[in-house]
Structure formats: C-alpha cells, structure tokens
Amino acid sequence: MECARITRIVEILVFGAGAIGSFFGGLLSQRHDVTLIGRAEHISAVKSHGLRVSGKTSIIAKPHAAMRVPQGAKPDFVFVTTKSYDTANTMIALRAFADRAIFVTLQNGLGNAETIARTARRVVAGTTAHGVTFVGPGEIRHAGVGETMIGAWSRVSESDLVRLRDLLADVGIVASVTSDIRTELWSKLVVNASINPIAALAEVPNGRIVRDKLLLGVLEAVCREATAVAKAEGARVDEEELRHRTILVAKRTAANRASMLQDLDRHHRTEIDAITGSIVRAAERHRISVPLNASLYALVRAREAAFRVTSGANVRD
Ligand code: PAF
Numbered sequence: 483m484e485c486a487r488i489t490r491i492v493e494i495l496v497f498g499a500g501a502i503g504s505f506f507g508g509l510l511s512q513r514h515d516v517t518l519i520g521r522a523e524h525i526s527a528v529k530s531h532g533l534r535v536s537g538k539t540s541i542i543a544k545p546h547a548a549m550r551v552p553q554g555a556k557p558d559f560v561f562v563t564t565k566s567y568d569t570a571n572t573m574i575a576l577r578a579f580a581d582r583a584i585f586v587t588l589q590n591g592l593g594n595a596e597t598i599a600r601t602a603r604r605v606v607a608g609t610t611a612h613g614v615t616f617v618g619p620g621e622i623r624h625a626g627v628g629e630t631m632i633g634a635w636s637r638v639s640e641s642d643l644v645r646l647r648d649l650l651a652d653v654g655i656v657a658s659v660t661s662d663i664r665t666e667l668w669s670k671l672v673v674n675a676s677i678n679p680i681a682a683l684a685e686v687p688n689g690r691i692v693r694d695k696l697l698l699g700v701l702e703a704v705c706r707e708a709t710a711v712a713k714a715e716g717a718r719v720d721e722e723e724l725r726h727r728t729i730l731v732a733k734r735t736a737a738n739r740a741s742m743l744q745d746l747d748r749h750h751r752t753e754i755d756a757i758t759g760s761i762v763r764a765a766e767r768h769r770i771s772v773p774l775n776a777s778l779y780a781l782v783r784a785r786e787a788a789f790r791v792t793s794g795a796n797v798r799d
Contacts, residue, residue, distance in 0.1 A: 491515050492649060495557040495579070497572055499524060499547070501614040501622050501741070502588060503563030508533045508622070509653040511545035517555065518547045525549050527620025536617070537624040537737075539654070551575055557583045559646065562598060566591040566756035573601040584642055586632070590674055590741065591756025592667060595635040605635040606646060607663045609670035612655075613688065613735030616744060626688075626735030630655060631670075633663025668717035669724060674757045676705040676728045679778035681740035682752065683785070689736025692729050700774070701728065707772040708761050714768040742782065749789040754782040 492514045496507035499520030507518045511533075518528060528547040535541050546552075560583045564572045569589065576585075585602040587594045588610050595607040611628025630650065632643055643659045650657045660666050680691050680700055691697045705728050709721045745752040758779040765772040 492559065493555070493557045494559045494561065495519065495551065495555060495576075495583075496545075496561040496563060497551075497576060498562060498564030498568070499528075500563065500565075501616040501744070502610065502612070503561060504528075504533055504616075504622050505535065505539075505612060505614045505624060506561055506563065506588065506610075506650075506655065507545050508535055508541070508543035509539070509655055510649065511543045512541070512653050514649070516545040517552060517557075518545050519549065519551060520547070522549055523619040527618075531620055534621045535624055536621070538627050539624040551578070555579075559583060559649075560585045560602075562587045562594070563589060565589070565751070566594050566753050567751065569594045569597040573598060577601050584638060584646070586646065587635075588630075589756075590670075590678075590753050592671055592760040593756060595663075595667075599636045604637045604642070606632050606638050606643065607635040607667060608632040608657070609666055611670070611673070611731050611735070613738030613740075615739055625738035628731060628734055630657040631660050631663070631666045632657050633660045633666060635663060662718065665717045665719060668712040668715060669719055669727065671757060671760060672705060672708040672712055672719070672724050673728045673731050675708045675761050675775060675778075676701050677732055678740045678742035678752075679754065679758055679782050680704070682742035682746050683778070683781055685743065685746075687736065687743075688732040688738050688740055692732045692736075698729075701732070704774045704778065707765075707770075707775050710770055711761050711765045711768065711772060714770060715764055746782075746785055746789070752782055752786055754779060754786070758782070 494516045496503045497519045499518035507516045510516050525547040533543040566589050580602045584604045585598050586606045588608045599605045610630040613626030615623045647657045709724050712719045742752045761775050
C-alpha cells in the first residue's frame, strides 16, 4: 500500500487527553486541526504554553484544548483515549458525532470498541505499544517507541484505514493495518496483562521486569496463562511469539512506568478490571485455571481499595 502525503487539513477530536491521547493528538496537531479534551489543569497548561513532548520525540505542540466538546465541532475523526471504565459515559458526550465521524479507540483492555459501536456507526479499533508517561500538566514523555495497529471494527472501509494510517505516518507515527483486529486486541491484552500488574505491584519501570530474573519468571508464567485464554477465545496467537513480543515491548519501553503504575502512583483507579479482569472472566467461561492472573487481579484491586480511589482521573495514560 502506497503512503500518500495528506494535504487536506483534517479535524480531529481527542477525548481523554492523558499520556497516550496527548501524544497522538499532539503529534497530529503539527499538521491538522486537533482539539484535546481532558482535565482542567492539563488543558489550561496546554492552552497557555502548548504541549511539551520530551524523550524519543521532542516537540512543543500547539493543539486546541478544551474541557468539553466545543460547540460547532465537526470532527472527521474522534480518538477515544479515556480509561476503559469511562467509555460508556464518554459516548454520551460524543453522540453528536456518532453518524458522521470515524471513531478510533486506542484504549487498553477489551470491550471498548463494542461499547463505542453501540452509539457510533463507524469504528476503528486500534492498539499501540508506545510507552508514554504523563509528566505533569502540559507535559508528557515519550519513553518508548512501539507498534501501532489499526483495523476495521464496524462500517469502515479499507480506504478509511489507509487514510488514517497515512495521517499518522505523516506525523511520524508508524501504524499497520490488520485484517484481524480481534487477534491484535487479544495480543495487546496479553502483553498488557503480563507487564502492567507486575510493574504496578513491584513499583518498577518496565525494563526492570525483564532484567530481574525472578520478575521475568512471573511475567512469562502470566503470559502463558493469558495466551491459553486468548486461544480459547479464538485469537490466532502463539505462546512463544507472544512471550517474545511481551519481552520486546518491556525492553522497548524500558524507561516507562506502565500506565497501571502511573495510576497507583497518583492514587487513581487502574484498568485492572478491563485488562487482567477480562482474562480472569474469560478463563472462567472456558474453565481454564489462571492462578497467577487471578492473584495479580486480587492484589491490584486491594491496592486500589487501600487508596480509597479518587475519582476524576479518567484518561488513558
Ligand atoms: O499500559 C501501558 O503502560 C502500555 O500499554 C505498555 C505497553 C504496558 C507500556 O508501558
């Protein structure tokens, strides 16, 4: 497939400007009309000084920024990058665009594309392994380069996907189009479930998990259990390939504090339910034993409870 230079300015709304949303929105704003929607402090910092991206990418981006969907917005694309537990509420705020825009989810966990497609007509599901840390209001660090995959979820054509891929490529985000996005979502889920809870509980950046022999052993065992569940769910995955991929993601994002660790650091609710919870629930359906995933699920839930989870921290980091 040819990669065309995009000349027309495209209107893009990014709902959930945490680390990942700000990263995609910030880079796209270099060529397009992008509005980031997020929390007050971040939005006010972006409005005053722009969005500082440091690390593997170094720019100061100048997207529009707002706390609500601006009146008169007519987005061609809506990126949904909220935390997965907020997707249903997000779609209430975005229903005005449900018929005309293409919705793109890059969220962690399972179930987001289904939830979006209950309201929106045209949906692209995607995964990204870029490691991005929210440094503070107006600032993110691109800690690791990773693969981005996009695929049709509902009523999008091959040419819509190619257009989106080219939009991203044009601002330096390499994305691949897949014809089997469900397998991709399961693969990403396995990678996430094998890194995030361990990083969160051990309180270490991703790279430490693969450098520490004991932690690496846990990662591999968690990954094995999760892969068996993914296979039972019909995903076309291979145990050795996923083990290798998970280790590669952890190495490439070595300096990154995984999103679940960033959430616990800030005493915010985590996505354990959409990530490890999805694996534990599917394992129950298929009567597969997943003792490690079940333990990690219980332990992260306990950490959240101990923090008496604060509300309002709803964007994907
Ligand atoms: O959630 C995250 O932090 C990321 O998905 C990943 C790939 C684990 C890298 O930190």
